[in-house]
Amino acid sequence: MKIKFLILFCVFCFVGNAQITNLNKLSSGRLYASEDIKDADNNIKGYFLLFENDKVAKETYQLEYVILDENLTKVTSGILTEMKFESFLVDAKKIDVALWLDKTKLLIEFVDDFGEVKAYRRYRILDVATNKLSEPFIFNKNAIQKNPAFDRKMSNYKENESDFMSFYEGVGLIVHSKFTDKKEKVTEKFLAHYDSDFKQVWKFIYEDIENTESKRFKNLEYLKSDKDVIVMFNHCGKKNGTYVNDFTSLFIDAQTGKLIKEFNFPLTDKYAYKVVDCKITEDKIYLLGNYSAKSEYGNTNDTNNLGLFKFVFDKKTAKQDVNKYLSWKEISAKLDVNEKGYIKKEGYLFIHNMLLLEDDKIVVVAETFIQSPITTNNMYFFELTPKFTINQVFEVTKFRNKFPNSLAHSNDIKKYGLFDFKNYQKLSDDEYLFYLSDNEKKSKNRKKSLLYGIVSYSDGQFKRQTLDLKTETSSIYTMNAKKGYLVLIEDFDEKNKPTEIRLEKINY
Amino acid sequence: MKNRFLFTVIFFVSVFFANAQSEFKPIDTSSSALCRVNLAEEYKGKFTLINKNIVSSTSAQKSIIKGIYNEIQESFFDKINQNNFICEDNLYTYLNGLLQEVLVKNSIKENYRILLSKDGDANAYNTGDGTVVIHYGLFLTLENEDELVFVIAHEIGHQFLNHVKSEIESFAKLSTSEQVINKTKEIRSKKYGKATMAGDFLKNIQYQNYAKRRKKEFAADSIAVAFYRKTLRNPKAGVTILEKLDSSDSEKDSLTFDDYKLILNKNDFKVRKSWFEVEESLFKKYDNEKRIIVDSLKTHPDCISRINMIRKYAGSNFTEKTTISKDFLSIKQASTYQNLINLYDQEFYGISFYEALKLYKKDAENVVLKNIIYVNLSKILEAKTAYIINRYVPKVDNKKNSESLNRFITFINNLKTSDLQLIINNFKS
Numbered sequence: 001m002k003i004k005f006l007i008l009f010c011v012f013c014f015v016g017n018a019q020i021t022n023l024n025k026l027s028s029g030r031l032y033a034s035e036d037i038k039d040a041d042n043n044i045k046g047y048f049l050l051f052e053n054d055k056v057a058k059e060t061y062q063l064e065y066v067i068l069d070e071n072l073t074k075v076t077s078g079i080l081t082e083m084k085f086e087s088f089l090v091d092a093k094k095i096d097v098a099l100w101l102d103k104t105k106l107l108i109e110f111v112d113d114f115g116e117v118k119a120y121r122r123y124r125i126l127d128v129a130t131n132k133l134s135e136p137f138i139f140n141k142n143a144i145q146k147n148p149a150f151d152r153k154m155s156n157y158k159e160n161e162s163d164f165m166s167f168y169e170g171v172g173l174i175v176h177s178k179f180t181d182k183k184e185k186v187t188e189k190f191l192a193h194y195d196s197d198f199k200q201v202w203k204f205i206y207e208d209i210e211n212t213e214s215k216r217f218k219n220l221e222y223l224k225s226d227k228d229v230i231v232m233f234n235h236c237g238k239k240n241g242t243y244v245n246d247f248t249s250l251f252i253d254a255q256t257g258k259l260i261k262e263f264n265f266p267l268t269d270k271y272a273y274k275v276v277d278c279k280i281t282e283d284k285i286y287l288l289g290n291y292s293a294k295s296e297y298g299n300t301n302d303t304n305n306l307g308l309f310k311f312v313f314d315k316k317t318a319k320q321d322v323n324k325y326l327s328w329k330e331i332s333a334k335l336d337v338n339e340k341g342y343i344k345k346e347g348y349l350f351i352h353n354m355l356l357l358e359d360d361k362i363v364v365v366a367e368t369f370i371q372s373p374i375t376t377n378n379m380y381f382f383e384l385t386p387k388f389t390i391n392q393v394f395e396v397t398k399f400r401n402k403f404p405n406s407l408a409h410s411n412d413i414k415k416y417g418l419f420d421f422k423n424y425q426k427l428s429d430d431e432y433l434f435y436l437s438d439n440e441k442k443s444k445n446r447k448k449s450l451l452y453g454i455v456s457y458s459d460g461q462f463k464r465q466t467l468d469l470k471t472e473t474s475s476i477y478t479m480n481a482k483k484g485y486l487v488l489i490e491d492f493d494e495k496n497k498p499t500e501i502r503l504e505k506i507n508y
Numbered sequence: 509m510k511n512r513f514l515f516t517v518i519f520f521v522s523v524f525f526a527n528a529q530s531e532f533k534p535i536d537t538s539s540s541a542l543c544r545v546n547l548a549e550e551y552k553g554k555f556t557l558i559n560k561n562i563v564s565s566t567s568a569q570k571s572i573i574k575g576i577y578n579e580i581q582e583s584f585f586d587k588i589n590q591n592n593f594i595c596e597d598n599l600y601t602y603l604n605g606l607l608q609e610v611l612v613k614n615s616i617k618e619n620y621r622i623l624l625s626k627d628g629d630a631n632a633y634n635t636g637d638g639t640v641v642i643h644y645g646l647f648l649t650l651e652n653e654d655e656l657v658f659v660i661a662h663e664i665g666h667q668f669l670n671h672v673k674s675e676i677e678s679f680a681k682l683s684t685s686e687q688v689i690n691k692t693k694e695i696r697s698k699k700y701g702k703a704t705m706a707g708d709f710l711k712n713i714q715y716q717n718y719a720k721r722r723k724k725e726f727a728a729d730s731i732a733v734a735f736y737r738k739t740l741r742n743p744k745a746g747v748t749i750l751e752k753l754d755s756s757d758s759e760k761d762s763l764t765f766d767d768y769k770l771i772l773n774k775n776d777f778k779v780r781k782s783w784f785e786v787e788e789s790l791f792k793k794y795d796n797e798k799r800i801i802v803d804s805l806k807t808h809p810d811c812i813s814r815i816n817m818i819r820k821y822a823g824s825n826f827t828e829k830t831t832i833s834k835d836f837l838s839i840k841q842a843s844t845y846q847n848l849i850n851l852y853d854q855e856f857y858g859i860s861f862y863e864a865l866k867l868y869k870k871d872a873e874n875v876v877l878k879n880i881i882y883v884n885l886s887k888i889l890e891a892k893t894a895y896i897i898n899r900y901v902p903k904v905d906n907k908k909n910s911e912s913l914n915r916f917i918t919f920i921n922n923l924k925t926s927d928l929q930l931i932i933n934n935f936k937s
Contacts, residue, residue, distance in 0.1 A: 029703065037790070045790040054703035062704060069791045071904045076795040104790070131793055467895055483787060485921075488895065496582075502898035505921035 029053040029064060033097045036480050037067075037106060040169045041426040043483045045070055048108070050097055053079070059086050059152050063095065065133075067126070070482035072503060076131040083150045085112045085120060092119075100167035104129045105196075107167045110136070121162040122148070137198070138162030139175045144198045158184065170226035171254045172196070178220070180209050189218065191230070193257060202257030206250065215239070216246060223249075223287075224278040229315060230254050231285055233275050234262075235298055245298040247273050249287060251318035261318035263311075273309065274300045279356040280315065287311040288354035288362060291325065292341075302348055302371055302410050305341030308364065310388050324388040331390040335380065343368050346377040350410045352421045358429035360386035363457055365434060367421050372407035375400060376419050379436060381455060381462050394462035396455055398438040420453075425483055432457045433484065433506055438466065452478055454486075456508035463508065532845045532876050535596045537853075543595030547588045554637055555581045564680065572680040584635060587625070591853065594624045594644065602835045606653070607640065610661050613738040620664065626850035628859070630756050634663040636672025644850050647843035649752050652830040654745035661735040665728035668735075675721075682713065729814055733821040742830045746818040754811035761866045762912030768919065771869050777930040783922040784915050786904070794907040848880045857887040858901030862916045875937070882935040888920065889928045897921070 029051040037046040047068040054062040061084055066077040085092040092112035100107040106126040111118045125134040135147045139162050150160050164176045175192040189207040194200055207218045216236045223231040229251055236246035247265040252258070265273050275289040291309050292301035305328070312322035328349070329339045341349040346368040353365040364382040369375060379396040398420060413419060422435040436453040452467040467486075469476040473494065479487035481503060490500040559577060564570040587593065600622075607622040621639045628645040635641065640663040642656075650656050666672070682688060695705045733746060769779045844867065851860035861884035868877040891897040897920070904914045923931075 039790075053707075054701060056701050056704065058700075060700075067791075069789055069906065070787075071789075071906065073794070073905050073907050075791045075793075101790070128791055129793065131795060486895075488898075500899065502896065503903045504895045504898055505892075507892065507895075507925055 032063070032094045035097050035099050037099055037101055039101060042423070043425055044480050045101065045482070046075065047072070048097060048099055048106070050095065052094070056081065059083050061095075067128075067131075072487070072501065075128075078131075078133055080124075080133065082110060082136075083120075083152055085114075085152050090114065102167035102169070102172055105167070107165065107173065109165070119157070120150070120152070120160050121164070122150070123162065123165050139165055139177070139192075144175075144194060146198070166222070168193075168222065168225040168230055168254075170228075171230060173198075174230075176220070176222070180207075182209070189220075191220075191232075191252070191257070193254075204252055204257040204259065206259075216244065218248075219243070220250065223275060224280055224285075225254055226280045228254050229260065229280060229285065229318075231278050231280065231287075243297040243299075245272050245294045245296070247298065249275075251285065251313070260316075263313070263318065263320065266323070268294065270294055271306065272298050272300050274351075276351050277354045277356070283315050284321070285313040285315055285318070286356055287313075288356065290351040299409060299411065302350075302369075303340060303342075305348055306339070307341070308351070308354065308384075308388075310362070326384065326388050326390070331382070331393070334390050334393045335395075343378075347375060348410075349380070350414070350419065352414075352419070353424060355424070355426075355432060361391070362388075363432060365421060365424065367419050369410060369413060369419070371409065371413075374403040374406040374408050374413055374418055376413070377401075379421060379455075381434070381457070383457075383460070383462075392462070394455070394464075396436070396453060396464055398436065398453060399451075423480055427458075427484055430458075430460075433508065435478075435486070437478075452486075454506055454508070456506070458508060465508070532842055534842075534849055535594055535599065535846060537594070537596070540591055540595055543593070544588055544591060547593060547595075548585065551581075551584060551588065558637055564677070566684060568684045569677075569680040572683050573676055576676050576679070580635070592625050592627070593641075594626055594850075598835075599624055599839065602839070603642065606657050607660055607664075609739055610657065610664055610735050614735045616664070616668065618667075620667070622660070626854055628847055628851050628854075628856070630753060632659050632663055634666040634672065636667070636676075638667055640664065640667070644843070645847060647839055648847060649756055650749065650836075650840065651752070652742075652745070652832045653836040654741040654831050655749040655752075656836070657739060657741055658732060658736050658745040658749055661732040661739075662728050664735060665731035666724070668731060669724070669727055671724050671728070675724075678720075679717075726814070726817060729818055730821055733818055745830070747815050750811045750815050750818070754815075759910045759912065762910065763862070763865055763869070763916060764912075765915075767865075767869050771865060771872070772931055772934070774934045775930070777927065777934060783919050786914065786918050789906055791906070845876050845880070848877075852880065852884055852887075855887075855900055857884045857891070858917070858920060860884045861888065861920075862913065865916075878935055879937060882932065882937070885928065885932045885935060889925060889932060892923075892925055892928065 032050040032052055033048075034050075035048045036044050037048055039045050049066040049068070051064045051066070052061050053064045056062050061082055063080050063082050064077060065080065067075040069075050082095055084095055092114050094113050096111050096113040096118060098109040098111070104127060106128060108124050108126060110122050110124070112120045122136045122138050124136050126132070127134075137144055137146045138148050138160075139145075140148070140159065148160070152160065164178060166174060166176070168174045171193060173194045173196075175190075175194065177186070177188065177190050177192070180186050180189060187208055187210045188205045190203055190205040192200055192203040206220060209217075215238070217239065218234050219237050220232045220234050223233050225231065230253075232250040232252065234248040234250060235243055236248070237243045246268050249263045249265070251260040251263070253260055265271075270293070271291045272294050273289055273291050275287050277286075277288045279286040279288070288310055289308070290300055290305065292306050293304035295301045307325060307327040307330070309326070310322060310324045311320060313320050327339065328337045328341045331337065335343070337343050337349065343349065347370040348368065349366045350369050351364060351366050353363075355363045355365075357363065362382075362384040364380075364384060366380045366382065368377040368380070370377075377400050378398055381394040381396070383391045383394075385391045401418070401420065403418065408416075408418075420436045420438060422437055424435070425433045427433060434455040434457070436455070438451040438453045452469055454465050454467065456463050456465075469478070469488075471490075474490045474492045477489040477491070479489060481487040484506055486504050486506055488500075488502045488504055490502070492499070555577070559574065562570055562573050562577070564573055603622045603624060607620055610616075611620055619638050623639060623641045625641050625643050627643040628648075629643055630646045630649040631643040632646060633641050640660055642659070646656070646659065691709055692706075695702050695709070698705065729746070736746065737743065765779070765781060765784055768784075772779050848860045848864050851857075851863070861881060864877050864880045864884065868874060868881060871877065888897065888901060891900050901917060901920055902909070902913075904917050906914065909917070
């Protein structure tokens with residue numbers, strides 16, 4: 001037992017905590033953002049919190065960041081000064097953050113959050129080995145600019161905005177310049193890799209609008225990478241910015257930035273594709289996803305969804321080795337689903353994840369939904385064999401959530417967090433935990449009767465358990481936690497009883 | 509709560525008396541329900557009188573003082589209701605005897621009261637109304653009665669110098685002072701930097717308060733030396749207890765993987781190495797609290813300074829003779845086991861189990877420890893099933909916990925409920 005205090009004159013503590021109310025109110029900050037720090041396997045390594053402490057000048061704020069480790073212990077904190085756009089017409093509501101982890105470096109994106117729109121991206125790097133936070137930097141005018149002078153004038157917007165930056169797994173800092181602007185003489189779309197001293201290692205120009213005759217334009221999104229290869233998904237578009245039903249994948253040498261190969265998705269005259277998960281192993285690259293009947297803009301057709309695909313490539317050459325499709329029809333013996341992915345009284349299947357296991361099996365996480373009114377229903381977990389056939393289906397029944405007078409494509413339902421599937425944790429190469437929220441059926445007071453579903457996949461078996469977060473004296477909320485755990489936050493009705501934050505190991 | 513407590517009492521009493529090998533007798537808590545009612549009644553009367561006699565020059569100050577007293581008193585009632593205080597006649601008579609010894613020998617006529625709490629850390633406090641509370645965990649550190657008397661003298665010192673009352677009153681005065689009111693107005697009128705200014709001002713007030721408190725600790729030590737000297741006990745006690753407290757922060761024993769194998773491998777249960785594997789944390793360096801400049805804010809001066817001060821006041825003609833009365837010896841001997849039971853009573857099942865395991869590895873035949881392990885594990889299993897284990901077992905903390913404690917927590921969390929049941933069966937008598 002650790003002894004924290006010496007002979008304690010304890011009453012003084014009460015007095016010390018009894019702050020002078022008005023001064024205390026004036027000195028307290030507000031939470032801007034709370035983000036999970038995750039590793040490449042989607043497991044929580046810590047938490048990043050950002051608070052606004054003070055307004056120190058026009059459009060200038062003193063912020064405080066706090067880093068907690070995976071056990072919710074405070075690691076470090078610090079003060080920084082940031083600008084936030086304010087004008088007669090519109091104010092940024094807050095400064096939002098996004099995080100990328102690469103070994104011991106955490107790249108933090110700060111962005112003014114206007115609600116639907118986010119602008120004025122800038123970045124800092126926190127070195128978790130020393131707890132030192134870098135000065136802000138942006139990528140603008142083809143170069144990384146350290147400590148840029150932000151003035152936030154609308155006329156100066158382009159000077160203040162950064163191209164997208166992130167850490168690519170196994171590679172490091174990558175600048176992704178996605179947009180061209182002839183007026184500003186920005187004619188190239190490219191990826192550029194920078195080292196820790198901000199020196200350019202390589203630059204891969206994937207489109208130059210000055211020197212192309214193609215009518216198809218590339219829209220690249222990062223899928224996965226390791227020290228050898230970067231895999232990007234390209235949903236082709238037109239000059240006017242709209243998408244078309246055409247898809248490619250680019251395999252780029254992570255060391256040199258040279259294109260290894262561009263793979264054209266097959267049968268695009270019939271199918272639309274969405275890569276759900278990508279996995280890179282020692283010698284192979286897996287693209288796992290969902291395909292549907294083709295659509296005008298290339299979005300998977302929610303109501304004419306056809307099934308799953310698995311494309312496997314040789315890692316060195318990017319030559320395709322395997323090309324497999326699994327239509328819903330082929331799994332109808334194990335699940336009552338029609339050829340368009342529709343399950344009676346429930347809706348169409350939406351694929352959340354396709355997770356490759358060590359023995360080449362795949363676990364698929366699916367949830368049924370209806371576009372209008374937006375409705376989410378039961379969940380299904382499939383185990384696919386190495387030959388890409390169905391081995392088992394595990395059904396998870398849950399409360400039907402309906403949002404009256406609404407309409408959305410499944411991608412937007414996912415984007416706005418309306419599905420009940422929440423997250424997964426990779427426990428080992430063949431063990432996963434899946435989390436979903438649920439509401440008790442026939443519940444009168446849903447707030448006090450929240451159920452939390454946990455599905456485990458271990459030793460080839462799916463098991464479901466339900467945590468009853470219902471209590472007569474408190475409200476319980478959940479938060480993502482480190483591998484195998486769940487954070488439960490319990491707010492008690494009883495006056496003065498402090499909120500309990502518990503880190504609980506999942507029993508499975 | 510009542511039922512749980514009764515069960516514990518019956519269980520321990522029956523088990524421990526059944527064991528002829530052990531001479532350990534747990535504290536008889538059969539009258540705790542009645543004691544709780546009596547204590548609540550006693551302090552209700554005491555607090556009513558205190559609240560009635562609050563005198564202040566302005567109504568604003570009076571209101572602040574009332575508020576603070578109210579907070580302190582509510583917290584004290586919570587402790588009473590949670591059975592935090594140990595009610596046992598012999599223990600009370602013994603501790604009150606020591607309290608009276610200091611009071612009588614110093615001709616202090618005021619009404620004082622001594623209570624023993626179940627808290628496991630080496631601590632004591634004065635509530636400001638004449639009550640001195642000794643933590644039971646202090647007995648784990650104390651080596652003789654003289655040291656205990658010095659601690660009591662220190663707490664009497666705080667009361668004698670009216671530290672709590674004067675602290676509350678000066679806080680109320682400061683809160684309503686022109687200085688604070690004007691400063692608050694000034695800060696409010698600023699366009700930018702309000703929070704920083706308010707924070708800095710508050711910090712400044714805190715620094716001043718802490719500096720005053722440190723002085724008060726020295727003052728309590730000084731007067732404790734004077735009070736204690738009149739008891740004619742070994743003058744060295746003030747020094748030796750502070751030396752022990754100075755080094756009491758480090759864990760004295762640990763549990764390794766081999767220890768767990770030695771203790772737990774039995775029948776169908778085999779300890780697995782994987783249960784102890786902690787995933788490497790991303791973070792290696794933890795900052796100290798930046799907002800607190802340790803030297804400025806430390807409520808208690810470091811032990812070395814206090815020891816030097818006591819040496820100066822007490823003189824250096826220390827004798828080696830210490831008082832170890834029969835009563836003290838009896839409490840001291842029982843303290844190791846009793847502390848585990850107190851931890852259990854306070855629902856610190858994880859720590860009670862952990863500390864019991866450390867003792868059990870050296871004494872595998874010990875029935876008392878075996879039963880303490882059993883009851884704690886049963887509670888942990890219940891909690892694990894209900895997803896409330898972190899209420900009773902602390903979480904891994906790479907900053908504060910020892911490696912051994914983190915290993916223990918990881919082990920407990922990684923055990924499946926079926927594994928826990930196997931261990932429980934092995935410890936069932």
